[in-house]
Amino acid sequence: MQLFLPIADIPVNVFLILAMGAAVGFVSGMFGVGGGFLMTPLLIFIGISPAVAVASVSSHMAASSFSGALSYWRKRAIDPALAMVLLCGGVLGTALGVWVFALLRSVGQLDLIIALSYVILLTAVGTLMFMEGLRAMLRARRGGTVITRRPRAQSWILGLPLKMRFKRSKIYLSVIPIIAIGLLIGFLGAIMGIGGSFLLIPIMIYILRVPTSTVIGTAMILTLVTMVIATFLHAVTNHLVDAVLALVLMIGGVIGAQFGARAGQRIRGEHLRLLLGLLILSVGIRFAVELVIQPQELYSIRELGGGG
Amino acid sequence: MTAKAFLAALLIAFATMKPASAENLIVSVSNHRITVTPNYSGEELVLFGSIERGGKSLPEGTSYDIVVTVSGPRGDVVTRRKERKLGVWVNVDSREFIQVPGYLGIFANRPIDNIASPDTQRRQQVGLASFSLPQRMGPDIANVVASDPFRSAFVRLRTEHGLYREQTSAVTFLTPTLFRTGIPLPAEVPIGTYDIDIKLFANGAFVARTDTAFDIVKVGFEQFVANAARYHGFLYGLATALMAIMTGWLASVIFRRD
Numbered sequence: 001m002q003l004f005l006p007i008a009d010i011p012v013n014v015f016l017i018l019a020m021g022a023a024v025g026f027v028s029g030m031f032g033v034g035g036g037f038l039m040t041p042l043l044i045f046i047g048i049s050p051a052v053a054v055a056s057v058s059s060h061m062a063a064s065s066f067s068g069a070l071s072y073w074r075k076r077a078i079d080p081a082l083a084m085v086l087l088c089g090g091v092l093g094t095a096l097g098v099w100v101f102a103l104l105r106s107v108g109q110l111d112l113i114i115a116l117s118y119v120i121l122l123t124a125v126g127t128l129m130f131m132e133g134l135r136a137m138l139r140a141r142r143g144g145t146v147i148t149r150r151p152r153a154q155s156w157i158l159g160l161p162l163k164m165r166f167k168r169s170k171i172y173l174s175v176i177p178i179i180a181i182g183l184l185i186g187f188l189g190a191i192m193g194i195g196g197s198f199l200l201i202p203i204m205i206y207i208l209r210v211p212t213s214t215v216i217g218t219a220m221i222l223t224l225v226t227m228v229i230a231t232f233l234h235a236v237t238n239h240l241v242d243a244v245l246a247l248v249l250m251i252g253g254v255i256g257a258q259f260g261a262r263a264g265q266r267i268r269g270e271h272l273r274l275l276l277g278l279l280i281l282s283v284g285i286r287f288a289v290e291l292v293i294q295p296q297e298l299y300s301i302r303e304l305g306g307g308g
Numbered sequence: 309m310t311a312k313a314f315l316a317a318l319l320i321a322f323a324t325m326k327p328a329s330a331e332n333l334i335v336s337v338s339n340h341r342i343t344v345t346p347n348y349s350g351e352e353l354v355l356f357g358s359i360e361r362g363g364k365s366l367p368e369g370t371s372y373d374i375v376v377t378v379s380g381p382r383g384d385v386v387t388r389r390k391e392r393k394l395g396v397w398v399n400v401d402s403r404e405f406i407q408v409p410g411y412l413g414i415f416a417n418r419p420i421d422n423i424a425s426p427d428t429q430r431r432q433q434v435g436l437a438s439f440s441l442p443q444r445m446g447p448d449i450a451n452v453v454a455s456d457p458f459r460s461a462f463v464r465l466r467t468e469h470g471l472y473r474e475q476t477s478a479v480t481f482l483t484p485t486l487f488r489t490g491i492p493l494p495a496e497v498p499i500g501t502y503d504i505d506i507k508l509f510a511n512g513a514f515v516a517r518t519d520t521a522f523d524i525v526k527v528g529f530e531q532f533v534a535n536a537a538r539y540h541g542f543l544y545g546l547a548t549a550l551m552a553i554m555t556g557w558l559a560s561v562i563f564r565r566d
Contacts, residue, residue, distance in 0.1 A: 004495075004530050004535035005530075006530040006531065006533040006537070007534060007537055009496070009534070011495070019312040059548050059549065059551070059552040060552070062549065062552035062553065062556065062560070063551075063552040063553070063555040064559075065558060066552070066553050066555075066556025066557060066558070066560070067556040067557065067559040067560035067563075068556075068560075070556070070557065070560040071560055071564075086310065100438070106422075108386065108388050108399045108402060109398075109399060112396075112398055112399065117394075167434060172353065179518050210416075228549045228552065228553070231545065231548050231549045231552060232545040232546065232548075232549050233545070234545070235537065235541050235542075235544050235545030235548055235549075236541040236542055236545045237541070239537050239538050240536065240537075240542055241544070241545065241548050242537075243531060243533055243537070243544070243547070243548045243551065244530070246548065246551075247551065247555070250552065250555040250556075251555070254555065254556070254558075254559035254563070257559075258563045289395045291397060292396060292397075294392070295390060295397055296399065298387065298389055298390045298391075298397075298461075299387055299389050299390075299458075299461035299462070299464075299465060299467075300387070300388050300390075300399070300465075301385050301386065301388075301465050302386050302388075303384070303385050303386045303406070303410075303463055304383070304384040304385065304386055
């Protein structure tokens with residue numbers, strides 16, 4: 001069944017988009033990440049312009065993180081104070097990201113920056129995750145015990161002023177690094193169409209030493225709010241959010257996520273990290289190849305302003 | 309020159325320029341208002357025309373040529389070219405085309421080169437190669453030759469989408485003075501007013517012209533969404549964000565496991 005996407009301005013097969021939403025939803029449910037880093041590239045690969053893909057995926061991310069956040073809220077696995085501080089940076093970062101997005105688009109370099117950001121971020125994070133998963137797997141095979149102690153935050157972070165006590169996470173930290181992290185994730189999310197939890201969760205665990213009991217739920221709040229704001233701002237400034245596309249993606253996504261979550265519980269943690277690392281890495285490589293090989297069409301055209 | 313002589317000269321000039329009973333073109337399109345619905349997959353509009361001959365017309369048996377130029381709503385378009393920089397393909401150079409039509413169809417009964425000399429083609433702006441597609445050149449706006457790489461890339465890309473086309477066998481003569489042509493309109497046609505310019509040639513010279521127009525309007529849910537996104541960004545953004553939250557909430561209700 002063909003469906004005409006009003007903003008992307010191309011006809012697509014509804015079942016293809018539904019299946020893509022479901023597949024990404026499955027992966028995100030399995031790994032506990034939003035999946036924007038997969039959804040945006042997939043849309044770009046089927047011919048939707050990167051700008052529309054990024055803007056539309058942000059609303060898809062808002063939907064999936066809201067249902068996730070509700071369930072974590074019920075389990076009391078969200079640290080509201082930590083989420084609020086993260087959001088201070090996140091909201092600002094998102095606004096900044098949308099502004100830079102519009103700026104890049106007007107000078108014709110948006111597609112390049114999106115592709116480059118994906119290459120850099122995904123290959124780096126993918127490699128790190130893959131290596132880490134591999135090491136953990138080897139350690140487990142050798143029969144060594146997996147270290148589960150939770151070290152305190154990095155020493156330089158402990159030295160920063162403006163400290164605050166986060167009761168539910170049982171940490172005592174300066175708000176400066178937390179706001180900075182929120183800012184970075186919000187900014188990247190608006191430009192790349194990702195929720196950023198695949199970045200945020202490791203940062204919160206390894207740098208801020210947030211306990212695993214609250215990390216995912218709290219990260220989800222940041223994703224939710226930044227993506228809602230990103231959707232809104234992309235719609236207002238760039239007119240690029242395709243609501244029809246987003247709705248089909250959401251429906252596919254929430255269904256896929258249910259099955260993914262069940263599948264994820266059956267796989268061991270280190271295997272999961274290894275697989276996720278591999279997945280992220282391959283998307284990054286795909287983007288790199290796209291940039292380096294000579295494109296079939298060197299020219300591109302774009303209408304300016306409000307059209308006719 | 310006295311006022312009387314000037315008036316006489318003007319009258320003579322007017323009379324020779326527009327002979328009262330030379331060829332006259334009468335045309336009509338099959339539909340003046342085309343409605344594009346969501347399942348619209350392209351349509352063909354038909355234009356019929358008749359060449360009315362008068363007393364001062366060219367001799368009986370003259371073979372006429374018709375060139376029909378259909379141009380859609382105009383807008384500015386930027387064309388960019390990628391080049392390899394540090395091993396990566398990057399948009400480097402760009403040209404801005406000013407007020408160029410979103411749809412351009414040129415239909416004739418035989419190749420434009422056989423209808424008129426290159427000079428006449430340029431003067432009358434007949435044929436895709438002669439159509440004026442002005443570019444911004446620093447502070448000025450100027451037309452460029454058809455072989456300009458940006459211009460030819462722009463025309464090629466639009467042609468690939470079926471938006472620009474030159475069909476030199478589309479016009480058919482039903483009788484020596486009665487003709488018709490199909491105007492194909494692909495699914496991607498922009499909405500707005502389309503001008504049809506019909507020019508009559510005989511023996512390589514321009515004889516007469518006329519024009520008409522039609523409108524393309526889109527209806528349906530998709531168009532509603534597109535309009536909302538473009539003209540009511542604030543409300544559209546709010547609605548989309550709300551839709552996302554509602555979908556998320558619904559999903560958590562339906563699939564609640566705890």
